[in-house]
Amino acid sequence: MTDLVVVGAGLAAANAVQTLREEGFGGRVVMLGDEHERPYDRPPLSKDYLLGTRERAGVYLHEEHWYEANSVELRLGSPVTGLDRAAREVEIGGGERIRYTKLLLATGSRPRRLRVPGADLAGVHHLRRIDQADRLREALHAGGRVVVAGAGWIGLEIAAAARSRGCPVTVVEPAPTPLHAALGPRIGGFFAGLHRGNGVDFRFGTQVAELRGSDRVTAVVTSDGQEIPADIVVAGIGAHPNISLAEQAGLTIDAGGILVDASLRTDDPDIYAAGDIAAIPSARYGMRLRVEHWATAVESGKAAARAMLGHEVVYDELPYFFTDQYDVGMEFTGYVSPGGHDQVVTRGDVDGKAFHAFWLADGEVVAGMHVNCWEEGLGGVRDLIQTRRQVDVRHLSDAAV
Template identity: 60%
Template sequence: MSSGSSFVIVGASLAGAKAAEALRGEGFDGRVVLIGDERERPYERPGLSKGYLLGKDERDKSFVHAESWYAEHDVELVLGNRVTGLDRAAHEVSFDSGERIGYTKLLLATGVSPRRLKVDGVKLDGIHYLRRIGHSDQLRDAIRAGGRVVVVGAGWIGLETAAAAREYGCEVTVIEPQETPLSAALGGEMGAFFASLHLRHGVDLRLGQSVSGFRGTDKVEAVLTEDGSEYAADVVVIGIGARPNTELAEQAGLAVDNGIAVDAAFRTDDTDVYAVGDVANIQNPFYGEHLRVEHWDNALNGGPVAAKSMLGQEVSYDHLPYFFTDQYDVGMEFSGWIGNGYDQLVTRGDVEKQEFHAFWLADRRVIAGMHINQWDDGIKPTQELIRSKKQVDAAKLADPNTPLSDVQA
């Protein structure tokens, strides 16, 4: 593409930054503008509920690139500015200040925002959401002195912040409306494993309960649940999921369905507009349907592919969903997708010792898998099983002495 072209990326995120990096790596010599509404340069988010929250990782470790990288690669980094308008006919985006920037190609990497709990008292001081690095700073300051922490939601953010709070010596209660933590992500069996992990570390798990409100004068003092219970709290963390930031796409008339709808090359229904990362609902060729994946790995790998697509290269993104977590003495990697259900769960190894693999099967085929503290094998053999789509012998799959390459039925 000619040097007269202007590529604009809305969203100074991991996906946006990796797309900018790939544009330069592929030899694009036109204008690259990377716009973010935060004042921080692009950073990675996993540490916000893990090592950075715990004070184990330095702030600089979170950033995607050194501060000097953007000028050295002629990437215009526009921070602290929110894009509020998209004029597809004029090929321009506009800021709330009224300033406009033209584009030849546009990439939307606008991410997600935490879902807000709508109950009485939710605006009291001491109630936290976790999405940005500033949120992690505030939460760390709030829990490092100990005290009573109530976590609303037993998803990944909720459980990771609960683990961090326990490591700081806080009394921790987790309130979750489902019967197990992580039920949507892992199903009931492995959700129960993570429940037992937190119980062993002293967390008070309140499952099957929903929050009805918060009590306090200026600062939160207690969390109220629909069954009439009340839990004292000095700090509250709300982690009840996220919603895709599709406002720009909707305003511009782009197709939106649980995120911005894109094909396998990250193209929207406008040939000059693309979307990537948490906000993108991608037509995944491997699954034959749209998937929107809110994880670090998707942003890391999707950004460069989107950049190549913007340059006119033939690409197809069929990446398997992947995520990881660190909680207490447990490290985990998961890959695959159980959104259409499964009919069998097979474990391999010692669950009690927290050293095992788990496999989700549908029609005797591995559709997802994870390992707990099995770093010698890692997740790659599991991904190969998923991609093979071959039926497996459950007994062989459960036998640690049978190589995963030899478990086919």
């Protein structure tokens, strides 16, 4: 009997089990999740669900009956505590052991927590899971002064949601612009202007050093001595991949994640990894990439499922990300490391919030994005990245060409 076990119950895991059934696999499929919620989509947690424009039922990936109807053993509230590669078994809380023929690790990430005095006060929030989104949504609805630690994607989306709720918002960020490491100063400056135009106060070049209050937070103290009144503090300072199970089992770790080949297989031929935790080789960039975005979870989960069934799989998708903030919708594709580009070229109307941006290295486009250019989208951008052809910057920046 073939038993396929999936550790994790997030986006990558849900797409994997769906693909297993769509591909005709008729054996046993077990999905083990440590949360008590069936698989759901995470992007809405910092976007429309947080805003209150999407209801809870709209975030789940499948209807509740789907798992039983497709003979998927969905075990919620079942954190995996051990992996015995020799016996091909995983152990869950309580000591129960489940045997596998093939195993997929799709354990996702957890938010980096504020490690400063006062971080345990009421009113301090981290955002990764739906129960955390519920608490933050309720807090924003009640109102109050919001301080966001971190001006990355999550931090900016939370800031936009809080301003849309009418809350005063201050963002504390050690870099000189939002998204500085990801996008560089020029496009980071665009997002700074977008948020300032919507009333956000930025404190750049500093970070949260202390939270003050008795039972609840009342103020944030920054590393340069500023004191900012606060009723709600949200940490948007990144995430850690959940790779401890793999480490304990002796799987190879690389680029901050679990080393896999192009078929998402680890160095154990019976174990695969997908989503946030997988360090996947990229032929385009000549390195391993570990990507914590929605599209990678979806597509790598599907690819891993096919590979587990013995199909020939070469996963080499370009990273993709999207965001919605105020009246701006943005899509980004490709990869650019800090210092990994020598030029940023824009095309269109930056001030009018309708443009493309391209990151170039040695005359090649390595990444690109569009803001509110939905008719053109990213199709041509992907072609430029994949073909690696030299571009004429004058033509690239000229919307008439």
